[in-house]
Amino acid sequence: MVQGGVTVSLIRIQQLSVSYGTPPRPVLSDIDLNIEDGEFVCLLGQTGCGKSTLLRLVLGSEHPTQGHILIDGVEHHQPDRTRGYVPQKYSLFPDKTVLGNITFGPEVSGFGLLGHLLPRFYRRRREFREKAYDYLRRIGLHESDAGKYPDQLSGGMQQRVAIAQALMTEPRILLMDEAFSALDPGTRKEMQRLIRGLSQDLGITVLFVTHSIQEAIQIGSRVVVLARESASNGSSIVLDCDPRSGDSGLLARQLLDIMETSKETPSLNLAAVEVGDTQFAGF
């Protein structure tokens, strides 16, 4: 976006710090990050490094201790339609069918609480449903799945529906918080291809939180790594790169080195990373 002759990034994170508790325990320190329109940014880091916190700050469901987050040059203080959201779990409303979940956004934002009392609502609902069926096909589900409830779907199908649900309101930004981490490896790969394809087709900006190096390198057009230098400091950005430029193997090594040295989560599996056809093992 251009403001006063100057190009402004879609998401601008300026001097952002977050602390919790008393005495304050820093979680994030001095984060500066600009995300441009159409980028697919993977936010990578070990468990507890604050990457989900950063995502929630962009979402507006949490507020920084210091600094600002501007979306298109404007500060947003609570979640709204400008940013779609796909969490790891509880993505779907359990009381609504697949179709009900996908059309919820347009119905609620177009007609409000008592909108279904208006005859106009039922005319528009037909359009919403057609669009929902179109999304159902795009995410690889059948029309016969439309009447199912979330608990009748597999984890992968639930996340597909959650993505369609978020995209129905046509947000410019999609925020995904470890959205695929509960899925089996096969489904996870399918989902990575799906979201990459959808983001390119629709031209939306994605901020994707993951702790999988492999996932970040494979789907991100940019990888941002958060890490903590010492226990008394909050996490800051230690690497910000395009995984498609330069030697991706080298990048993988760099990422692993960073993750290895911070050693905050011994359970994290750093044993093997696969980039394209090359497998880097035993770092």
Added chain:
Amino acid sequence: MSAGFLLIHAKPSRSAVLVLSWFLFAAGILAYLYAASARHRDNPEDRVTPTIAQMAKGMYDAALKPAEEDEAGEEATTLPKRFLGSMLWKDTKASAWRFGVSMALLFPAVILGLHMGLFPYVGAFFLRFVLFFDKIVALSLLPILFIAFGIDELSKIMLIVVGVAPTILLDTFNLTRGVPPEQIVKAFTLGASDFDVAYRVVLKQIFPRVFNSIRLNLKAVVLFLFAGEMIASTDGLAYRIALLRRHMGMDVIIPYVLWVALLLFLVDLSMRRINQWLHPWFREA
């Protein structure tokens, strides 16, 4: 076969389940019949344990004859008309009306609990007071209710509401707080307003559990209803039981108690079915 077949890994057959589940009913009836027949052998005028024939006659009179306090009018000829003019129907109708009104008055408690759980200022305003109010023994308020609202219907209905509403309210509050925050955030990102989130996301999700909570509190509702009717009423099932106690009318009291249990069982069953029908997605834990 080891003794383990009776323990955790046991898999009773359908017929075994059927026999076991009815066994205590049969044993209870047999024990009663034995005791009644023994007492009647000793004293044919015994009124404490009426025989089956006496209870059947008592119930027949209750279900097909008007109450003693009602003026004898023209006697109805058909069975349904006789039932509609009977003491049992009159008492059931009076208790059911109080019960229905009380249940309807629990709905505002659900709405308040929802708002307390979602809107921090509403929660801060009401929570401490409701927690305190919940600890007051409702029956101890009965004299105050009779003084404040008189001995008419209002005081009896208020007793039920005061006794049960705080429980339903706090249950709704806790269920609301239990909705994952991701769902609320997600709804906002889809364009929902605060009230859309409250009524279209949270209330819809928790309602089957709230409905269950009301169902599980049916006995408390009836308990307070009976307390009010026994103390100050001129009709109702509990009024009749209290009245017949003075005359040792066990031949009617026992069938009345079983009638109340049957009604409560039917209300419970209906509420379960309605809950399943309204919320096909809901699976009870």
